[in-house]
Amino acid sequence: MLHVRCSSRLCHALPCLIMASPYFLHSRSVVTRSGSQPAGCKPAASLRSRLTDRRRNVDPAPAAAVKVEVEEARISEHAPSSAPSSTGGCHERLQQPTVQPKTEADALPLSSHSRRRRQLKVEYDKDEGVSPVKTEHWEPHDWKRQLGFIREMRSGRDAPVDNMGAEKCYDTEALAHVRRFQVLVSLMLSSQTKDQVTAAAMQKLRAHGCTVENILRTDDETLGKLIYPVGFWRTKVKYLKLTTAMLQKEFGGDIPQSVEGLVRLPGVGPKMAHLAMDIAWDQVSGIGVDTHVHRISNRLGWLRKPTKNPEETRKALEEWLPRELWSEINWLLVGFGQQVCLPVNPLCSVCLNQHSCPSAHKNSPTKRPKPGSPGSPSPTSTFKTKTEPGQDPAVKDETTPVSPTRQRRRLKTKVNY
Structure with a gap:
């Protein structure tokens, strides 16, 4: 050295x-x-x-x-x-230049460096400069004013649904589970049936004993006579017996307390399930959309695009309609459809929404005649009048309309003479 x-x-x-x-x-x-x-x-x-x-x-x-x-x-x-x-x-x-030693930041281990990188990544994810994706909340134009007019026109509460709907068809003095069962039965009978017919059938059922045990003991013929003349009464007899047996076996004689459980029952759809949750269990689970709510919602333009069935209408309405109105909208529009906004020839001249409704004063679509009726496009088809319970067999009309071929033959015969 x-x-x-x-x-x-x-x-x-x-x-x-x-x-x-x-x-x-x-x-x-x-x-x-x-x-x-x-x-x-x-x-x-x-x-x-x-x-x-x-x-x-x-x-x-x-x-x-x-x-x-x-x-x-x-x-x-x-x-x-x-x-x-x-x-x-x-x-x-x-006089030699001093060498700067390494700082503590340079001497940090690799784990600290990786930790800093993760922090930077989190900060990047939370960057305020990136604007979140905004979902457009659509709602129909002037719907609140239209709803206010419907409330005003329904203030009398004198429509059939107000006096003979599912809320009026059960026995108020019966046990709680019996009342809920009667609400479900009235909803099942109301499908494709006017409220007056449903109320009369429920009155006969209640007099017979509208409980799970009595319905199971009643034979199909007797049950059919009790609910006649509701629409599709034979099919509803079968659904009533299957549903009652299912309630007795799986739910102890009571109805399910969820939409998923209700739609599992034979003959119960989404509309009946949501109405049963509202009336029987006092829980708002969705909008009960029947033919009246489906028709009026499309006429008023309350949907982003026209719908083809009540289930599509229910989903479209629930996207924008406030939840606090889900329970009220059914009976409002049902009574409005029974009195003013009729399926054929609606009374637009007396409707308060005639100036804002896009379908006001328009001709209703012509109703297609049923096969076999006098206005049917195929008169060659034959038909027979169905025999219902309580009807006299001698009154049956089993006449078959004359085909055009026979009519031409008769005309030729007359001309020859």
């Missing part, structure tokens, strides 16, 4: 200097390259031993500080000397 001699004048001045290293600035003691010997200076190789002794005497330093100290010693030991002569060696060493 090269030993450099220095002048006594320069070495006496060295103890007054403070090293520029961050380690020596942190320490309160002044350490020079010459040490405590004023007569000469020791080479830079002695710095490692001093650092080692100091680490033994003081408290253990953090890992980042120890790495800085070791790096400082390595640079000081292996740095090439730029002094060409032996007289200015110590002075030239002091």
Whole structure:
């Protein structure tokens, strides 16, 4: 190792200097390259031993500080000397540019770096500059004003649904589970049937005993006579017996308290399920859409696009109509459809919405005649009048209309004579 001699004048001045290293600035003691010997200076190789002794005497330093100290010693030991002569060696060493040690941020382990990257990613996900996707809330034009007019026209509450609907067909003095069962039965009978006919059938059923046990004990013929003349009464007799047996076996004689459970019953659809939840369980689960609500919603333009069946209408209405109106909208539109907005030839001249309804004063579509009727396009088809319970068989009309071929033959016969 090269030993450099220095002048006594320069070495006496060295103890007054403070090293520029961050380690020596942190320490309160002044350490020079010459040490405590004023007569000469020791080479830079002695710095490692001093650092080692100091680490033994003081408290253990953090890992980042120890790495800085070791790096400082390595640079000081292996740095090439730029002094060409032996007289200015110590002075030239002091003039060497100071090497900046690594900071604690550079000495962080890989896990901290990865942690910082994850934080940056989270910050990017929560960037306020990215605007969220806005869903357009559609609602029909001027629907609140139209609904107010319908309420005004329905203020009398004198429509058939107000006096003979499902809310009026059960026995108010019966047990709770019996009342709920009677509500469900009245809803099943009301399909494709006027409220007056449904109310009369329910009155006969209640007099017979409209309970789960009595319906199961009643034979199909007797049950058919009780509910006649509701629409599709034979099919409804079968559904009533199947539903009652299912209620007795799976639900203990009560009706399900969910839409999913109600639609599992034979003959019960979404409209009946939502109405049963509202009337029997006092829970609003959806809008009960029948033919009146389906027709009027399309006429008023309350749907984004025209719908083809009541189930599509229900989904379209629930997208924009406030939930607090779901229970009211059924009886409002049903009574309005029974009195003013009729299926054929609606009374637009007395309707308060005639100036805002897009379907006002338009001709209703002609009703297609049933096959076999006098106005049917195929008069050659034969038909027979169905015999219903209670009808005298002698009154049956089983006449078959004369086909056009026979009519032409008769005409030719008359002409020949």
